[in-house]
Amino acid sequence: MKDKIKQIIEKAMAGVVKEIPAFSVEIPGDKNLGDYSTNVALVLAKKLNKNPTETANLIKEKIGENKIFKKIEVAGPGFINFFISDKVFTDSLKKIDEDFGKGKESKSKKIIIDYTDPNILKEFHIGHLMSNAVGESLSRIFEFQGADVKRVCYQSDVGLSVAKAMWGILQNKSSMPEDSAPISEKTKFLGNAYAFGSNMYESDKNAQKEIIELNKKIFEKSDKEVNNFYDIGKKWSLEHFDMLYKKLGTKFDYFIFESQVSGLGKKIVEKGLKEGIFEKGDNGAVIFKGEKYGLHTRVFINSEGLPTYEAKDLGLAELKYKKYAYNQSIIVTGNEVNEYFKVMLCAMGKVLPKLAKKTKHIGHGMLRLPEGKMSSRTGKVITGESLIEKVEELVKEKIKDRELSEKEKKGITESVAIGAVRYSILKQSIGSDIIYDFDKSISFEGDSGPYLQYSYTRAESVLRKAKAEKIKPSFKKIPDKITGLEKAIYYFPEIVSESEKKCEPHYLVLYLTELAGIFNSYYAKNKIVDKKDDFSSYKIALTNAFATIMKNGMWLLGINSLEKM
């Protein structure tokens, strides 16, 4: 509808002014101001140096009558507000099916998106959970708009932190669990090994030296014993991650390891060194002087001759393109590496200019705890699972007296817990930090994942009752006056499109929360299933439309919709 209104305005003004400067059509926050609103008169009046209200009235006059508008008003400093006729809303309701809101705007787009990215031999911590929530939701939104999306998980399997963990493993190999031990036990062992290695690296010079040597051995695969333990550790890590991805509902198309791209990256940097893009630094390291571009210097190949993360990222871009000729590459990470990515992308712009143009980095906020920054090094870390488990405990407590089978309870507990966590991550704009308060995240009051799930479940329950009473949904008999619910439902496709354009799932979260509230309010004021009511069929059809939108909307956020909870 936004585009349609824009066209109507442009058409109406075609013979009147030469050119209309860029203007916007919006859904106003205050619904009393209309269903859509535009600032075109303000923009135009400024350009022509005219009175905004007079300009607005002129435009209104030029638009004239149009059956899609119930009313057009000029208000405030010169806004033009459009009130859409009820028929537009009710006609749209009739078309709602499970494909409602799916766009075609991105049909030709081939997007590769890189997220989650845990490091083997280290915990899957809450930061990875955040990256997963953001990346998965964006992937689903892109797909919903018609794009062809490939999901990539880029995992570190070499480098200093892996060496630290490996050193820890080798030091504690006598207490290593059997391969047949539960995944949780093996994961715990790996976590402890990393914390130990990391602490010793900081505090013990001898250990530090050994770890640096070990790093080289791992990279070169030159030591049989090391290789053996490395393979076991890697296998355990991946088993563990697989289990988590299943639970989270993410299916990656490509798993790429750092070791696969280090050679490629090194070659790219060496080529760039010859071309003068990179320089030799103090100890023979190959560096990129970011200062030339208002950034800072970073090392791409260290003095040991090993490629750093920077070089590997260049190799990664090329490998991804080989696997899938994308026209857009999105990388989701924590925002602590924002400046790193600026430098890396700047260097990429020189050495792989075509790919750099297609690459976009999205830095999500950090998760902070009241007591300070978490760190896997000090062991003060909340792992992804421990967070989900903690929430699951509370859900379990809440539904323990419900008449549900144990199997149903288990499924509900998991879906509600993951929904609660996902919602609290996605409800705010991507870049800002989340102050994680356990009590609030697991409180299901107000805006929360469970609130969305509950509203949907309630609607489903109503629909079940309607079926039992044999009242069929129908839009044949439509009431004279429509409510906010019909309008709210109508906006869904535009909100999804907005979320996609801005790469911001939180628009969708806010919308769904509002929609659920409007439905709950409607539910409180109307008896939906009522044989004596002529409009019952309409109300049931409306409830059905609401349920369809909620289901699709929640899916886009990675939140499961439940028949019962």
Place this chain on the structure above:
RNA sequence: GCCCCCAUAGUUCAAUGGAUAGAAUGCAAGAUUGCGGAUCUUGUGAUAGAGGUUCGAAUCCUCUUGGGGGCACCA
């Protein structure tokens, strides 16, 4: 020291330079003869400070204060 990001009700978050700054939670009061009370209704309360640009600033610019992140061989 240099660079980047941020500062909005008690709290957690919204608001392409636009209209009376929205929600949720908290607190206070109320609602179930009717389909799930994990609900609904009403009230309460905020742009860190000082300048500037603009018809119009939470938003843009400058300074101040207070937080967070980064700054050569970690990722």
